[in-house]
Amino acid sequence: MVAAAGLVSRTGRHLQRYDIRGRRQVVGCIPYRYKTTNKSALDNIEELEVLVISSQKGKGMLFPKGGWETDESITEAASRETLEEAGVRGIVQSELGSWSFKSKTYDTFYEGYMFPLLVKEQLEFWPEKNFRQRVWMSAHEAREVCQHWWMKEALDALVGRLSSQKKQQIEEVMPCSLS
Numbered sequence: 001m002v003a004a005a006g007l008v009s010r011t012g013r014h015l016q017r018y019d020i021r022g023r024r025q026v027v028g029c030i031p032y033r034y035k036t037t038n039k040s041a042l043d044n045i046e047e048l049e050v051l052v053i054s055s056q057k058g059k060g061m062l063f064p065k066g067g068w069e070t071d072e073s074i075t076e077a078a079s080r081e082t083l084e085e086a087g088v089r090g091i092v093q094s095e096l097g098s099w100s101f102k103s104k105t106y107d108t109f110y111e112g113y114m115f116p117l118l119v120k121e122q123l124e125f126w127p128e129k130n131f132r133q134r135v136w137m138s139a140h141e142a143r144e145v146c147q148h149w150w151m152k153e154a155l156d157a158l159v160g161r162l163s164s165q166k167k168q169q170i171e172e173v174m175p176c177s178l179s
Contacts, residue, residue, distance in 0.1 A: 015069035023100065024110045027074055028065025028151075029082040029092065029117035030158050033136075048162060050142045050155065051119065053086050054133040057105060060147030061135070063154070065112065078115045086134050087126030090119040096157040099150035114154035116161070 017025040031051035052061040064085035068077040075092045083089055093116040102109050137145075139159050146152050 015071055017068045017070055019111050021109075024108070025068045025113070026065050026110050027068045027078040027081060027113045027115070028063050029078050029115050030063050030096070030151075030155055031082060031086055031088050031090065031117045031119050032158065032162075033119045035136075048139055048159070049136045050139055050158075051086055051088060051134055051136055052142050052145060053135075055147065056128075056131050058147065061142075061145040062147055063114070063151050065114070065151075068113070074113060075115065078113070079117070082117055083123075084127045085132060087123040087129060088117070088119045089121040089123070090117045092117050096154045096161070099153065101148070101150045112150055114151065114157075116158050 019025055033049055033051075034046040035049050036046055050063075053064055054060075055062055064082040066077075066081040066085065068074055072080065074095075079089070079092050096114045096116060098111060098113045100109055100111055139155060143152050143155055146155065
Protein backbone atom coordinates (compact mmCIF):
# COMPACT_ATOMS: atom_id res chain seq x y z
CA MET A 1 0.00 0.00 0.00
CA VAL A 2 1.23 3.46 -0.89
CA ALA A 3 0.69 6.62 1.16
CA ALA A 4 -1.12 9.41 -0.63
CA ALA A 5 1.00 12.19 0.82
CA GLY A 6 0.00 15.59 -0.45
CA LEU A 7 -3.39 14.51 -1.80
CA VAL A 8 -6.27 16.77 -0.82
CA SER A 9 -9.93 16.84 -1.77
CA ARG A 10 -11.12 19.54 -4.12
CA THR A 11 -13.45 22.05 -2.51
CA GLY A 12 -15.81 24.74 -3.77
CA ARG A 13 -18.26 24.80 -6.62
CA HIS A 14 -16.83 27.51 -8.90
CA LEU A 15 -15.87 24.93 -11.57
CA GLN A 16 -18.99 22.78 -11.14
CA ARG A 17 -20.81 21.55 -14.26
CA TYR A 18 -24.58 21.90 -14.73
CA ASP A 19 -26.75 20.42 -17.47
CA ILE A 20 -29.07 22.47 -19.72
CA ARG A 21 -31.88 22.17 -17.12
CA GLY A 22 -29.65 23.64 -14.42
CA ARG A 23 -29.07 20.31 -12.67
CA ARG A 24 -25.70 19.83 -10.97
CA GLN A 25 -23.76 17.02 -12.65
CA VAL A 26 -22.15 14.46 -10.35
CA VAL A 27 -20.09 11.41 -11.20
CA GLY A 28 -19.07 8.34 -9.29
CA CYS A 29 -17.66 4.85 -9.44
CA ILE A 30 -18.47 1.44 -8.16
CA PRO A 31 -15.02 0.17 -7.17
CA TYR A 32 -14.78 -3.59 -7.61
CA ARG A 33 -12.34 -6.49 -7.49
CA TYR A 34 -12.40 -10.26 -7.54
CA LYS A 35 -11.50 -12.24 -4.45
CA THR A 36 -10.25 -15.74 -5.21
CA THR A 37 -11.59 -18.42 -2.90
CA ASN A 38 -10.12 -21.92 -2.88
CA LYS A 39 -13.10 -24.28 -2.67
CA SER A 40 -10.79 -27.25 -3.26
CA ALA A 41 -7.35 -27.90 -4.71
CA LEU A 42 -8.77 -27.83 -8.24
CA ASP A 43 -11.57 -25.31 -7.74
CA ASN A 44 -10.77 -21.62 -7.51
CA ILE A 45 -13.86 -19.42 -7.41
CA GLU A 46 -13.62 -15.71 -8.19
CA GLU A 47 -16.09 -13.75 -6.09
CA LEU A 48 -17.05 -10.19 -6.98
CA GLU A 49 -16.52 -7.64 -4.21
CA VAL A 50 -17.49 -3.98 -4.31
CA LEU A 51 -16.26 -1.16 -2.10
CA VAL A 52 -18.78 1.00 -0.26
CA ILE A 53 -18.02 4.04 1.85
CA SER A 54 -19.80 5.73 4.71
CA SER A 55 -21.72 8.91 4.06
CA GLN A 56 -20.35 12.11 5.58
CA LYS A 57 -23.83 13.48 6.22
CA GLY A 58 -25.73 10.40 7.33
CA LYS A 59 -25.44 6.93 8.67
CA GLY A 60 -25.80 5.07 5.40
CA MET A 61 -23.32 3.58 2.97
CA LEU A 62 -22.88 4.53 -0.68
CA PHE A 63 -20.46 4.51 -3.58
CA PRO A 64 -17.98 7.37 -4.07
CA LYS A 65 -19.38 10.28 -6.07
CA GLY A 66 -19.08 14.03 -6.34
CA GLY A 67 -19.06 17.02 -8.62
CA TRP A 68 -17.85 16.91 -12.21
CA GLU A 69 -15.84 20.05 -12.83
CA THR A 70 -15.28 22.01 -16.03
CA ASP A 71 -11.51 21.41 -16.12
CA GLU A 72 -11.74 17.60 -16.25
CA SER A 73 -13.26 14.85 -18.34
CA ILE A 74 -16.11 12.80 -16.92
CA THR A 75 -13.82 9.79 -16.31
CA GLU A 76 -11.14 11.97 -14.71
CA ALA A 77 -13.79 13.33 -12.31
CA ALA A 78 -15.06 9.83 -11.49
CA SER A 79 -11.52 8.61 -10.82
CA ARG A 80 -10.69 11.70 -8.70
CA GLU A 81 -13.82 11.35 -6.56
CA THR A 82 -13.10 7.67 -5.98
CA LEU A 83 -9.54 8.41 -4.93
CA GLU A 84 -10.60 11.28 -2.62
CA GLU A 85 -13.47 9.46 -0.93
CA ALA A 86 -12.49 5.76 -1.03
CA GLY A 87 -8.71 5.81 -1.40
CA VAL A 88 -8.52 3.47 -4.38
CA ARG A 89 -7.16 3.79 -7.91
CA GLY A 90 -7.91 1.68 -10.92
CA ILE A 91 -9.29 1.43 -14.41
CA VAL A 92 -12.47 3.43 -15.07
CA GLN A 93 -14.59 1.44 -17.49
CA SER A 94 -17.51 2.42 -19.73
CA GLU A 95 -20.46 4.26 -18.19
CA LEU A 96 -23.14 2.22 -16.43
CA GLY A 97 -25.77 4.89 -17.02
CA SER A 98 -27.10 8.24 -15.87
CA TRP A 99 -29.80 8.99 -13.33
CA SER A 100 -31.80 12.04 -12.36
CA PHE A 101 -32.35 12.21 -8.61
CA LYS A 102 -33.39 14.68 -5.95
CA SER A 103 -30.80 15.73 -3.40
CA LYS A 104 -31.61 14.71 0.17
CA THR A 105 -29.83 17.83 1.45
CA TYR A 106 -30.90 20.47 -1.07
CA ASP A 107 -34.30 20.88 -2.71
CA THR A 108 -32.92 20.37 -6.20
CA PHE A 109 -32.38 17.67 -8.80
CA TYR A 110 -28.99 16.32 -9.82
CA GLU A 111 -27.82 14.37 -12.85
CA GLY A 112 -25.62 11.44 -11.76
CA TYR A 113 -23.33 9.31 -13.93
CA MET A 114 -21.82 6.06 -12.64
CA PHE A 115 -18.85 4.02 -13.86
CA PRO A 116 -17.28 0.73 -12.82
CA LEU A 117 -13.73 1.05 -11.52
CA LEU A 118 -11.59 -2.10 -11.51
CA VAL A 119 -9.38 -1.52 -8.46
CA LYS A 120 -5.64 -1.87 -9.01
CA GLU A 121 -4.36 -0.04 -5.89
CA GLN A 122 -5.73 0.56 -2.41
CA LEU A 123 -4.08 3.41 -0.52
CA GLU A 124 -3.38 3.39 3.20
CA PHE A 125 -3.86 7.17 3.39
CA TRP A 126 -6.28 9.20 1.27
CA PRO A 127 -7.86 12.67 1.50
CA GLU A 128 -11.09 11.66 3.28
CA LYS A 129 -9.65 8.84 5.42
CA ASN A 130 -10.55 10.68 8.63
CA PHE A 131 -14.17 11.26 7.52
CA ARG A 132 -15.19 7.96 5.92
CA GLN A 133 -15.10 4.25 6.50
CA ARG A 134 -14.65 1.89 3.56
CA VAL A 135 -15.82 -1.71 3.45
CA TRP A 136 -15.41 -4.45 0.84
CA MET A 137 -18.51 -6.64 0.53
CA SER A 138 -20.48 -8.77 -1.87
CA ALA A 139 -22.68 -7.02 -4.42
CA HIS A 140 -25.75 -8.44 -2.63
CA GLU A 141 -24.62 -6.99 0.71
CA ALA A 142 -23.79 -3.65 -0.91
CA ARG A 143 -27.25 -3.47 -2.46
CA GLU A 144 -28.77 -3.98 1.00
CA VAL A 145 -26.76 -1.21 2.69
CA CYS A 146 -26.60 1.38 -0.12
CA GLN A 147 -28.80 4.34 0.73
CA HIS A 148 -29.50 5.64 -2.80
CA TRP A 149 -31.94 3.91 -5.19
CA TRP A 150 -30.06 5.16 -8.25
CA MET A 151 -26.76 3.71 -7.00
CA LYS A 152 -28.53 0.37 -6.45
CA GLU A 153 -29.64 0.49 -10.09
CA ALA A 154 -26.05 1.24 -11.16
CA LEU A 155 -24.87 -1.74 -9.09
CA ASP A 156 -27.47 -3.95 -10.79
CA ALA A 157 -26.17 -2.74 -14.17
CA LEU A 158 -22.59 -3.56 -13.15
CA VAL A 159 -23.48 -7.05 -11.91
CA GLY A 160 -25.43 -7.70 -15.12
CA ARG A 161 -22.54 -6.51 -17.28
CA LEU A 162 -19.92 -8.55 -15.43
CA SER A 163 -22.12 -11.67 -15.43
CA SER A 164 -22.64 -11.31 -19.17
CA GLN A 165 -18.89 -10.88 -19.76
CA LYS A 166 -18.11 -13.92 -17.60
CA LYS A 167 -20.69 -16.01 -19.49
CA GLN A 168 -19.22 -14.91 -22.82
CA GLN A 169 -15.68 -15.84 -21.66
CA ILE A 170 -16.87 -19.30 -20.61
CA GLU A 171 -18.61 -19.82 -23.97
CA GLU A 172 -15.43 -18.79 -25.84
CA VAL A 173 -13.35 -21.33 -23.90
CA MET A 174 -15.82 -24.21 -24.29
CA PRO A 175 -14.76 -26.58 -27.08
CA CYS A 176 -17.25 -27.01 -29.85
CA SER A 177 -18.34 -30.50 -30.69
CA LEU A 178 -18.62 -31.80 -34.21
CA SER A 179 -21.56 -34.03 -34.90
